[in-house]
Amino acid sequence: DAGVIQSPRHEVTEMGQEVTLRCKPISGHNSLFWYRQTMMRGLELLIYFNNNVPIDDSGMPEDRFSAKMPNASFSTLKIQPSEPRDSAVYFCASRTGLAGYNEQFFGPGTRLTVL
Amino acid sequence: AQSVTQLDSQVPVFEEAPVELRCNYSSSVSVYLFWYVQYPNQGLQLLLKYLSGSTLVKGINGFEAEFNKSQTSFHLRKPSVHISDTAEYFCAVSGSGAGSYQLTFGKGTKLSVIP
Numbered sequence: 054d055a056g057v058i059q060s061p062r063h064e065v066t067e068m069g070q071e072v073t074l075r076c077k078p079i080s081g082h083n084s085l086f087w088y089r090q091t092m093m094r095g096l097e098l099l100i101y102f103n104n105n106v107p108i109d110d111s112g113m114p115e116d117r118f119s120a121k122m123p124n125a126s127f128s129t130l131k132i133q134p135s136e137p138r139d140s141a142v143y144f145c146a147s148r149t150g151l152a153g154y155n156e157q158f159f160g161p162g163t164r165l166t167v168l
Numbered sequence: 169a170q171s172v173t174q175l176d177s178q179v180p181v182f183e184e185a186p187v188e189l190r191c192n193y194s195s196s197v198s199v200y201l202f203w204y205v206q207y208p209n210q211g212l213q214l215l216l217k218y219l220s221g222s223t224l225v226k227g228i229n230g231f232e233a234e235f236n237k238s239q240t241s242f243h244l245r246k247p248s249v250h251i252s253d254t255a256e257y258f259c260a261v262s263g264s265g266a267g268s269y270q271l272t273f274g275k276g277t278k279l280s281v282i283p
Contacts, residue, residue, distance in 0.1 A: 084269070095276060109270070153264060153269055161209075
């Protein structure tokens with residue numbers, strides 16, 4: 054299995070531009086998570102999907118952030134408009150089922166820099 | 169809600185020396201506990217997890233952790249570290265009840281192995 058795939062791996066953009074991050078979960082996994090990692094705040098859960106349905110988006114920082122999962126094999130995280138404080142590494146993770154004991158498998162992350 | 173405290177942000181240790189990375193958690197319910205490792209420019213991968221049963225848990229790469237309920241701790245240990253163990257280590261907690269899907273991560277501990 055190829056694992057969780059994220060693209061792009063690096064993104065540099067200017068303030069005000071739209072940014073779209075992409076994630077392909079592991080085949081057969083029905084739960085998907087988006088995280089943001091910064092030096093100051095560590096790893097933060099942004100949103101969680103189960104069976105393509107958003108279950109908890111309380112971690113999404115502002116209305117500028119939106120996430121979709123149109124099917125079981127693809128999800129996007131969009132920031133519009135982007136701001137310098139959005140600079141971070143964004144991780145996607147997937148796992149089977151709802152139970153908290155199941156391992157989450159992380160992608161390699163997208164390093165976003167907003168100038 | 170749960171929280172995780174990793175007391176040391178950085179731990180330098182000489183090669184072949186033992187190491188302990190400390191983790192304390194707070195929760196009003198029973199928990200599952202995890203240690204993840206992040207190598208430079210990579211996503212997180214699971215080292216080990218405690219779900220129930222024996223309080224001493226063995227993981228990959230020679231690491232082990234001990235769950236101590238009375239001290240609400242889950243410290244990670246390795247008797248002899250290698251250069252390749254240089255990475256950031258994250259302790260994480262999840263509630264064990266129904267609907268407890270979320271992983272809460274600590275801020276991480278950077279382990280630097282000195283030749």
